[in-house]
Amino acid sequence: MDNNRNFLITIALSILILTVWQVFYMNPRIEEQRQAAQVEAQQTGERASPAAGNGAQPADIPSAGGAMTGDAAIPGQGAPAGAPTDRASALAGTDRIRIDTPRLAGSINLTGARIDDLLLKNYRVTVDKDSPNVTLLNPAPLPNGYYVEVGFVGGETTGDVPGPDTVWSAPENAVLTPDSPVTLTYENDRGLTFRRTIAIDEDYLFTVSDTVENAGGAPVELRTYGRTTRFGEPETSGIYILHEGLIGVTGEEGLQEISYSEAKEDGRIVPGMSSNGWLGITDKYWAVAMVPRAGKDFQPRFAYFDDQRSRYQADFLTQPLSVAPGGSTTVDTLVFAGAKEVGVINAYEAAEGIRQFELMIDWGWFYFITKPMFYLIDWCYKLLGNFGLAILATTVIVKLFFFPLANKSYKSMANMKKVQPAMMEIREKYADDKMKQQQAMMELYKKEKINPIAGCWPILIQIPVFFALYKVLYVTIEMRHAPFFGWIQDLSAPDPTSIFNLFGLLPYDVPAFLMVGIWPLIMGVTMFLQMRMNPTPPDPTQAMIFNWMPVVFTFMLATFPAGLVIYWAWNNLLSIIQQGVIMKRQGARIELWDNLIGLFKKKPKPAE
Numbered sequence: 001m002d003n004n005r006n007f008l009i010t011i012a013l014s015i016l017i018l019t020v021w022q023v024f025y026m027n028p029r030i031e032e033q034r035q036a037a038q039v040e041a042q043q044t045g046e047r048a049s050p051a052a053g054n055g056a057q058p059a060d061i062p063s064a065g066g067a068m069t070g071d072a073a074i075p076g077q078g079a080p081a082g083a084p085t086d087r088a089s090a091l092a093g094t095d096r097i098r099i100d101t102p103r104l105a106g107s108i109n110l111t112g113a114r115i116d117d118l119l120l121k122n123y124r125v126t127v128d129k130d131s132p133n134v135t136l137l138n139p140a141p142l143p144n145g146y147y148v149e150v151g152f153v154g155g156e157t158t159g160d161v162p163g164p165d166t167v168w169s170a171p172e173n174a175v176l177t178p179d180s181p182v183t184l185t186y187e188n189d190r191g192l193t194f195r196r197t198i199a200i201d202e203d204y205l206f207t208v209s210d211t212v213e214n215a216g217g218a219p220v221e222l223r224t225y226g227r228t229t230r231f232g233e234p235e236t237s238g239i240y241i242l243h244e245g246l247i248g249v250t251g252e253e254g255l256q257e258i259s260y261s262e263a264k265e266d267g268r269i270v271p272g273m274s275s276n277g278w279l280g281i282t283d284k285y286w287a288v289a290m291v292p293r294a295g296k297d298f299q300p301r302f303a304y305f306d307d308q309r310s311r312y313q314a315d316f317l318t319q320p321l322s323v324a325p326g327g328s329t330t331v332d333t334l335v336f337a338g339a340k341e342v343g344v345i346n347a348y349e350a351a352e353g354i355r356q357f358e359l360m361i362d363w364g365w366f367y368f369i370t371k372p373m374f375y376l377i378d379w380c381y382k383l384l385g386n387f388g389l390a391i392l393a394t395t396v397i398v399k400l401f402f403f404p405l406a407n408k409s410y411k412s413m414a415n416m417k418k419v420q421p422a423m424m425e426i427r428e429k430y431a432d433d434k435m436k437q438q439q440a441m442m443e444l445y446k447k448e449k450i451n452p453i454a455g456c457w458p459i460l461i462q463i464p465v466f467f468a469l470y471k472v473l474y475v476t477i478e479m480r481h482a483p484f485f486g487w488i489q490d491l492s493a494p495d496p497t498s499i500f501n502l503f504g505l506l507p508y509d510v511p512a513f514l515m516v517g518i519w520p521l522i523m524g525v526t527m528f529l530q531m532r533m534n535p536t537p538p539d540p541t542q543a544m545i546f547n548w549m550p551v552v553f554t555f556m557l558a559t560f561p562a563g564l565v566i567y568w569a570w571n572n573l574l575s576i577i578q579q580g581v582i583m584k585r586q587g588a589r590i591e592l593w594d595n596l597i598g599l600f601k602k603k604p605k606p607a608e
Helices: 002-026 087-092 260-266 342-352 367-384 387-401 403-418 420-429 434-448 454-475 518-531 540-557 562-585 592-600
Strands: 096-100 104-109 114-124 133-137 146-153 182-187 192-200 205-214 220-231 245-250 254-259 277-282 286-293 298-306 310-318 321-323 328-339
Touching (some): 114 328, 133 146, 133 286, 133 328, 245 260, 245 310, 260 298, 277 298, 286 310, 367 387, 454 562, 518 562
Antiparallel strands (some): 220 310, 220 321, 245 254
16 A cells, blocks of 8 residues: 555656646747738727827827827837947947946936936846846847837827937936936927936836926826837747736736737737836846826736837826916836846835735746745845755755644654555455455554555645745746855756766766756755655566656756755755654664665576
8 A cells, every 4th residue: 555655646746747847848938930021001000190280109109098109110219221230339329318326337318218228237147257247228229129218198289299209408417326316308399398307216216207397378288108118029938937028017907917929919908097007028037117107097008019120018108187388297107127126126016105016026826835935045045145055944944844744744654664564464365355455454544543645745745845946946036146055156047067978077068958967966866765765666667667766857857946956855855864763763664775775686586
């Protein structure tokens, strides 16, 4: 019975891991091939007539009702012949205001007042200390253009209002820092003066404050829009447990996660009107999001355009704002552009009252396990100063938390071993009567107070913890490039060594599927030893599976983050110690040494 139970547990766990492997690694998202450019006749957006005195609205600027004013390329946004192809040339070709904060560097384009040049000072592309800083935003003419823009949509009485082509005036030699906001101005021919004050904090939050002054003789109405636009096909991780693409929390719909492939297929996704919330574009570790603060309801929208240039966009359009003659009104828009650090995101949600801003980080459906796991690891990290040590400490804490249950389970397993002779006797006695055999087994369990299912609990407990830790290691930026000791310089990446080139001693690279490093080998050994704590199954098929399972798991987990493999190996070692101590106290025989010696003993030949 004990062997059959172990056999079933092993098969179930194998199927589970194989399924996870298939989903996470063998079936990554395959983006649809880029479709041929659509002609204007095929465009689905509603076309609006140009407003008198305001000229035709630029393309993909939201209009009333969430419709588009057209799908032609935005002026200054296309890539005509002779357009700059490198970042330095694109930046040099426009007037700009420099951004300099402890965590950000870049500039604001005075044409459109776009935030389209942003580097993250604290993050590099690779673990190499000389690696370039991560670039978050890029000017529109580049193939990977990516920017944030806030502007206005006017009416018949407003005249020209600030939009993509508006050239703002700025103070000479102005630099945007946390201590020095920058004020831009623009005046039109209808007596409207626009003053835009852009402020930034120590982290990643911009505050765009627009004041509209009406010196004319009649009231005017205008709307505020904001958009985050990204060109081309962004590179994604292609993992099902992580959302990358358009995202927002608005209206009654709440959280909306729209992948690039979904946006490409649907074209326009228009949720209901919203009085609060946020929307933008998220990557695995970085995000750009807008938070409307007009005091009016706004219409959110997620869109894909493929006219002259393929691009994705999250945008909003507020309800009309009225400015009386001689009066003024002020509208604020928050812009987040930076790393999705848990503490920073939570602080913005609390301080700014941003609705469910924490959902910017993809904690997944099992957030009630994943988030506590992160906070526990983070707390341990603050005590120990190393995320690898924090994972080891977290494993101990989790083991202590589940100690009573695991203790009871191991005791039951130890008692099962003690009564194995009686179980074998029952099997032999009722070999031809399975019903009586089962009844006799149940009576034996009742007499000895044994729960045969209790042995499953250690494995069942480990599975949700395993996946919660996997999620934490994979999605939280705190784990990105976090070193352990020695050769492990990034706990969120696989062990970079391989036994097939003697861990780098031989001068050649090995294929990816043969990258079996030191920590996966340690994990495989500890798994092998843990399985050898139990008697060898008498059935040859079961015995073969038990022998090969550690090998299969070693190759599978070699591609998982090193932090996860370290956790699994350490957990196996603690389980071996715990199980050994309990078995000794219960007087049960520990099969480990006998099983190891039996592997090297010559098997007797069957009698002729």
